[in-house]
Amino acid sequence: MTNLLIVGNAFTEEERARLSGAHAAALVASPSDIAGMDMTLRTEVRAVAFKGHAPFGAEAMQALPNLGLIANFGVGYDAIDVTAATARSVAVTNTPDVLNDDVADLAVGMMLAQARDMVRGHLVVASGKWPEGNLPLNRKMSGGKVGIVGLGRIGREIANRLAAFKMDIHYTSRSEKETPGWTYHADLKAMAQAVDWLVVALVGGPETEGHVSREVLEALGPQGVLVNISRGTTVDEAAMLDLLESGKLGGAALDVFLNEPDVDPRFRRLNTVHLQPHQGSGTVETRRAMAELQLANIDAFLAGKDLVTPVN
Template identity: 45%
Template sequence: MTDRSDKPRVAMLGALAPDLRAGLAERLDLVAPDQLPQLPAAERGGIKGAVTMAMQGAPEALLDLLPSLTTLASCGAGLEKFDEPALKARGIALYPTPHVMTEDTADMAVALVYAVARDIVAGDAYVRSGRWKNGRRSRATRVAGKRAGIVGLGRIGRAVADRLAGVGLNVSYHGPRPKSGLLYHYVADIVALAAAVDFLVMTCPGDETTRHIVNRDVLRALGPSGFLINVSRGTVVDEEALLEALENKTIAGAGLDVFAQEPVPNSRFLALSNVVLQPHASVLTHDNLRELVDEVCRILGASAQ
């Protein structure tokens, strides 16, 4: 193990998951947010690196305590919690970790496609409850051969598209503009895309340009045989419209890893049998933890182990 004196001293700008903090602490001298004000000004002035979570951002009050900060590693892909011009004005370079999140988030999107279409969660409960002896469950929806629409064909969206195409779905996509060199069909209007597919998969950034991009018109176009999958951000979906669609069965179902309110989503979701809920857990894999620790330590100048 690296001696504390040999580790780069790094400020935490928010809470880190215990396993992530433990992994980083092997190679970084972490200073928790509540410890920063207690450090002498000279020690705080020597801290050049910091780490945060994408969903927490960089609180100004903590930045004010770190006048020499130059490098900020953000665990996650999203940038919506950061004031990038303000960071730049302070001379701080922001380094998100999107590529570390790609494979696991794409896996979760595909898992949710199967989970909601094949009713896997309810099937598990059916066996555990002993009801199987009373007869077969109702039929579910085949995935192979269906049509998928990806909203946001960035790094994650492309990985989802490739996976779904690989298991036999016809894939098209929507975004601000078409991308060159792709076999997937571009649809300029999200309502038209929703009307043309069986699965609408959200992988776009969560910012003001995409806020409530999935609205009543989109859900109406998706229709009673269509499924919504969201591994993006809760803000991209008008949740009131989604809840109404699920409750009234004007769409077939949804698979959600993100919500407008976290970690306590709208309680109306809990009463629904046509939605599969996940706790914003797309990237919670052992592989992601190992790669994320390596990437943050690389950004912040820690030696490899």
């Protein structure tokens, strides 16, 4: 009997082997492929191991009549219709905490790379063009003012790291939190006006779509830099590009985009941006820990035990 369905073509061979080694498993590339499976197999499936950004909605769940769990690989689960899952008594889990350090590390690294034009610096040396002249002077990051949009687990890790850079920490959150002298803002636009850097660390989904609006980006201004390690949907990308091209926004460091991996070609024509291919959690150690946590949730569900990291 196949109790587990692996959904998504983003799983590595190691991750698929770990899941299949623990449970008899079938594999499909996308939630949209589920309805085309043999009905006998669909009836056997009790749990789904999901990895990817393709929408996992009510139709896919309906095609699995005995589904009880969708175990997501990743802290963000905005691709899964949690409301539809809850209505069908389907539990959803994610893999929080184990990736906090890596995502925070990358956010700080992108800030340094953008401020000091580190990619261009590497190319100057690697191409043998250093004797032709040094890079133009760049921008100091230490001691600046930074606003964290969403002081959750990852946002706090980023803030802790930036405090070590002697930065003045500001933040927005659902409510004011106990912090070591950091400044809380109830209004995002007001915070954007007060800082040099704006780091977006929100969860994805409809509630945060376009949260960093054109108005907020204009408030950040021609000396401000936007950093996004959350989801491409959290920022008004068209407005960001307009403002970057016109010089009304100083720069951006981005690990996430709309329509990934088909990134808007306008980004490639900008020299004020640092771009990464959504690799916030992309280390061997963290991806392994995420896979193990996903499997731990599946094991717990199939054994009738409490889930490790439930979402709903």
